[in-house]
Amino acid sequence: MLKLVLLTRQTTQRFALPFFVVAALAFILMSRTDNPWVIDARTRTLDVLAPVIDVASRPVSAVNAAVDSVNSWLAVAAENENLRRENARLMHWQAAARQLLAENREFRELLSSVAEPRAAFVTARIIGHSSGTFVRTAVLNAGSREGVRVGQAVVATHGLVGRITETARHSSRVLLLTDLNSRIPVVFESNRRPAIVSGDNSRVLSLLFTELAGTIDSGERLVTSGEGGMLPPGIPVGIVTGSQGGLPRVTPFVDPARIEHVRVLDYTLPGLMQTTREAGMLEPLW
Numbered sequence: 001m002l003k004l005v006l007l008t009r010q011t012t013q014r015f016a017l018p019f020f021v022v023a024a025l026a027f028i029l030m031s032r033t034d035n036p037w038v039i040d041a042r043t044r045t046l047d048v049l050a051p052v053i054d055v056a057s058r059p060v061s062a063v064n065a066a067v068d069s070v071n072s073w074l075a076v077a078a079e080n081e082n083l084r085r086e087n088a089r090l091m092h093w094q095a096a097a098r099q100l101l102a103e104n105r106e107f108r109e110l111l112s113s114v115a116e117p118r119a120a121f122v123t124a125r126i127i128g129h130s131s132g133t134f135v136r137t138a139v140l141n142a143g144s145r146e147g148v149r150v151g152q153a154v155v156a157t158h159g160l161v162g163r164i165t166e167t168a169r170h171s172s173r174v175l176l177l178t179d180l181n182s183r184i185p186v187v188f189e190s191n192r193r194p195a196i197v198s199g200d201n202s203r204v205l206s207l208l209f210t211e212l213a214g215t216i217d218s219g220e221r222l223v224t225s226g227e228g229g230m231l232p233p234g235i236p237v238g239i240v241t242g243s244q245g246g247l248p249r250v251t252p253f254v255d256p257a258r259i260e261h262v263r264v265l266d267y268t269l270p271g272l273m274q275t276t277r278e279a280g281m282l283e284p285l286w
Contacts, residue, residue, distance in 0.1 A: 121263040122146045127171075129256065136179035136201055138162070138256055142264065143170045151230050153265045159236035159253035160184070160224060161262055172264075177205060177237070177252050185227035186237050188220055197222060197237060197250055205238055207248040216240055216248045232267045 124142035142148050144167045154161040154174045162182065166173040175182055182199040196208040207216070220240040226233030238250040 120147075120266040122148060122266070123261060123263055124148070124172075125261050126174075126256065126259065136176040136182075136199065137165070138174040138176060140172045140174060140262065140264070141170070143168045143172050145169050147266055148172045148264050149266075153224075153231045153235065153267065154262050155235060155265060156254045156259045156262050159238070160231075161254050161256055161259070163231070164264065174262075176256055177254075178202065184231070184237060185225045186222040187225040189223050190220060194225055194227070195222070203251075203255075204241070205250040205252060207240070207250055216243075218242060222250060230267075232265060 122142050124140040124146070126138050127141045128139035130137045130139075138161075140148070140154075148164055148167050150164055150167055152164045154164060160177060162174045162176040162179070163184075164172050165175045176199070177184065177197070178199040178201060180199055180201050182197075184197050185194065186197050187194050194209075197205045198208050199205055207222075218240050222237045222239070224231045224233055224235040224237060236253050238252040240248050241251045242249050
């Protein structure tokens with residue numbers, strides 16, 4: 001009897017694998033023929049196995065959710081620690097800035113210096129771009145009715161965008177910094193050396209008419225000088241990122257293609273043009 005059982009088991013093991021292979025191939029061939037009986041059997045099998053698969057997958061989903069939660073908590077903890085360190089540094093600089101602001105006010109009072117006029121502004125949206133071979137301009141949805149005038153500075157959060165060159169009643173055109181006709185008087189933020197940034201219809205600017213051009217290092221920041229009284233001084237323009245053909249190249253802080261809203265500054269020096277509107281700009285923009 002024992003020998004019969006062992007013989008049966010050996011025979012079954014010998015033919016089990018070929019049997020299952022043949023059966024699998026048969027099922028594959030039958031499924032390819034779109035036999036209604038096969039389709040019905042497959043759908044019934046799926047209906048029976050679906051609850052089992054659902055129950056079996058829940059622990060895996062729970063484990064995955066738990067792992068994601070742990071990873072999220074770890075990421076939040078790391079980000080929170082970074083934010084704490086950054087906040088500590090910012091608090092240090094805020095204290096230094098307040099001290100310098102107080103000293104600056106005291107020095108201005110001692111020197112009886114003339115205060116800069118405050119700049120009102122109009123917020124507008126960029127509704128179109130012109131990026132042809134010889135022009136780099138943008139169109140705003142604000143015009144003369146909103147107080148926009150030719151020559152006014154157009155700025156975004158991070159710096160200067162360009163100047164107003166044309167105005168209609170409800171729209172205006174901005175000459176971007178990168179336009180071939182753009183010339184902006186600037187100074188180096190570190191040593192106040194004057195220069196001119198010029199556009200050439202590319203993504204970067206050229207630096208012209210500056211002294212000791214060979215000593216300019218990458219990373220130097222440029223801001224508007226306020227020369228001529230048309231643009232407010234101190235607006236960030238760009239940063240020196242290299243040189244080409246012996247001329248330093250400046251990357252603007254603002255990419256007009258990546259912004260939607262801008263501010264048009266109503267800034268004029270008293271005595272040169274009509275008086276600047278007083279619209280409640282109590283603090284500087286930068």
